[in-house]
Amino acid sequence: MSAVHTVAEIRAAEDALMARLPDGALMQRAVAGLVTVCAGLLDGVYGARVVVLAGGGNNGGDALWAGARLARRGAHADAVLLNPEKAHAEGLAAFRAAGGRIVARDDVRTALAAADLVLDGILGIGARGGLRGEAAELARLLRGGRTAGAVVAVDLPSGVDPDTGETPGPHVVADHTVTFGTGKAALVVDPAAAAAGVLHPVDIGLTPYLPEPGLTVLDDADVAALLPDPGRESDKYSRGVVGVLAGSGEFPGAAVLAVGGALHGGAGLVRYAGPGAVATEVRARWPEAIAGPSPDTVGRVQAWTIGSGLGSGREADVAAALAAGLPVLVDADGLRWLPDRFTGPALLTPHAGELARLLGVERDEVEAGRLHHARAAAARWNAVVLLKGSTTVLASPDGRVRVNPTGTSALAAAGTGDVLAGLAGSLLAGGLSPLDAGSVAAYAHGLAGRRAAAASGYPSAGDVLSALPAVLRSLRGPLQ
Ligand SMILES: NC(=O)C1=CN([C@@H]2O[C@H](COP(=O)(O)OP(=O)(O)OC[C@H]3O[C@@H](n4cnc5c(N)ncnc54)[C@H](OP(=O)(O)O)[C@@H]3O)[C@@H](O)[C@H]2O)[C@@H](O)CC1
Numbered sequence: 271m272s273a274v275h276t277v278a279e280i281r282a283a284e285d286a287l288m289a290r291l292p293d294g295a296l297m298q299r300a301v302a303g304l305v306t307v308c309a310g311l312l313d314g315v316y317g318a319r320v321v322v323l324a325g326g327g328n329n330g331g332d333a334l335w336a337g338a339r340l341a342r343r344g345a346h347a348d349a350v351l352l353n354p355e356k357a358h359a360e361g362l363a364a365f366r367a368a369g370g371r372i373v374a375r376d377d378v379r380t381a382l383a384a385a386d387l388v389l390d391g392i393l394g395i396g397a398r399g400g401l402r403g404e405a406a407e408l409a410r411l412l413r414g415g416r417t418a419g420a421v422v423a424v425d426l427p428s429g430v431d432p433d434t435g436e437t438p439g440p441h442v443v444a445d446h447t448v449t450f451g452t453g454k455a456a457l458v459v460d461p462a463a464a465a466a467g468v469l470h471p472v473d474i475g476l477t478p479y480l481p482e483p484g485l486t487v488l489d490d491a492d493v494a495a496l497l498p499d500p501g502r503e504s505d506k507y508s509r510g511v512v513g514v515l516a517g518s519g520e521f522p523g524a525a526v527l528a529v530g531g532a533l534h535g536g537a538g539l540v541r542y543a544g545p546g547a548v549a550t551e552v553r554a555r556w557p558e559a560i561a562g563p564s565p566d567t568v569g570r571v572q573a574w575t576i577g578s579g580l581g582s583g584r585e586a587d588v589a590a591a592l593a594a595g596l597p598v599l600v601d602a603d604g605l606r607w608l609p610d611r612f613t614g615p616a617l618l619t620p621h622a623g624e625l626a627r628l629l630g631v632e633r634d635e636v637e638a639g640r641l642h643h644a645r646a647a648a649a650r651w652n653a654v655v656l657l658k659g660s661t662t663v664l665a666s667p668d669g670r671v672r673v674n675p676t677g678t679s680a681l682a683a684a685g686t687g688d689v690l691a692g693l694a695g696s697l698l699a700g701g702l703s704p705l706d707a708g709s710v711a712a713y714a715h716g717l718a719g720r721r722a723a724a725a726s727g728y729p730s731a732g733d734v735l736s737a738l739p740a741v742l743r744s745l746r747g748p749l750q
């Protein structure tokens with residue numbers, strides 16, 4: 271599991287750690303990690319051209335110290351000082367002593383054009399708002415492809431908002447980000463995360479001083495530990511029975527895909543509720559599913575998945591499924607008929623457009639502030655909100671957040687959301703909490719998307735579904 275902390279938490283931990291260390295020692299740990307990554311990216315440090323962009327804070331200090339160390343190893347190091355009066359004094363002295371040169375304003379373009387590596391030390395966790403003035407102009411130059419070399423962001427791409435993942439204005443777009451101590455929301459939540467490139471975490475000894483993280487990113491081992499493990503003694507009922515209320519005459523395929531996702535998510539039994547013609551299609555594809563015309567008639571379940579392809583005029587069916595008071599997942603068309611507030615375990619799985627409609631804002635606003643809007647909806651409906659899209663975000667009403675790291679553009683295809691809804695509903699029926707069910711489902715779904723994309727250029731939702739069993743098997747091992 272990787273952890274993400276807020277700037278306030280990082281500052282408090284740094285203060286506690288620095289109190290036990292000699293002056294400057296923490297920065298030197300950060301710089302050592304930064305130099306190692308830079309050296310690895312260069313085709314030899316000796317003779318390489320390195321340009322340091324240094325702002326007036328400690329982020330600029332890191333970059334200047336790193337430039338100094340690379341210069342000592344034979345690199346040609348140039349620095350652009352954005353705020354010369356405030357430049358980090360020790361870092362600048364070390365840079366000069368190592369032979370580094372300060373670039374005159376008129377020569378910045380030329381220096382960038384010749385650079386093998388650019389170190390972005392304009393702003394780190396001290397950022398407030400997007401880049402302004404000359405810093406904004408530099409970021410534009412970098413984005414305009416004025417440098418052939420790699421852009422390496424120090425701690426964060428300058429100008430992104432560390433705690434929200436928002437990009438309030440001009441910012442650097444990096445090829446790599448070397449980040450210190452712990453993760454930041456900006457490195458895992460779009461749109462900021464898209465500016466970070468490849469992440470290189472550097473341990474500076476902060477972990478013992480940091481609190482439990484409010485935001486986490488799961489890995490394979492976390493997901494394996496969370497996946498329900500049916501014992502040898504279990505039967506189909508103890509593994510969980512999931513009800514799927516999905517599909518319509520207009521969208522029968524949504525029901526087929528959602529039931530397919532549910533069948534592969536570990537539940538022992540899937541009960542489908544929907545119109546006869548759709549039920550016939552569902553049974554033709556999945557003879558193991560049981561079907562009935564409505565939530566009331568289909569039999570007992572332990573969780574409901576509601577919404578994929580429901581179309582219009584299904585309010586009564588949705589109300590009937592919700593009335594059972596069971597753990598529930600609501601997706602797609604089902605989101606039109608939410609209760610005022612959930613009182614039991616609930617997982618909502620909107621994409622940005624659906625969440626925008628729920629909250630009465632524009633889709634662009636949701637895309638620009640994914641964390642904020644997912645949290646707002648979680649608080650408003652007392653439900654876990656899984657906001658789909660680039661960097662899927664899950665916000666729980668208790669304040670916890672998870673970000674899914676396995677997303678892929680392969681999932682941007684019709685029907686993949688139905689598969690996810692079925693899968694997550696199945697995990698709910700298997701006893702997982704909405705936050706665990708949503709994050710495990712998103713993780714496995716992303717891996718299935720990647721696996722399907724590796725096998726076929728542009729995978730369909732059916733391909734993603736077909737890839738799920740192998741993904742789940744590789745995560746949890748075979749059933750005993
Ligand atoms: N603490 C430690 O020991 C360690 C810290 N470490 C490193 O320190 C970094 C944090 O350093 P930091 O706190 O000095 O803040 P930083 O990100 O350099 O920015 C502050 C400067 O930016 C300016 N500024 C702000 N917004 C702006 C804008 N929109 N556009 C333009 N300017 C803007 C602001 O100016 P002001 O507005 O105050 O005049 C101020 O000059 C951290 O990310 C990591 O890299 C590591 O070495 C590990 C050990």
Ligand SMILES: [K+]
Pocket residue numbers: 329390391392393394423424425426427428
């Ligand atoms: K930076």
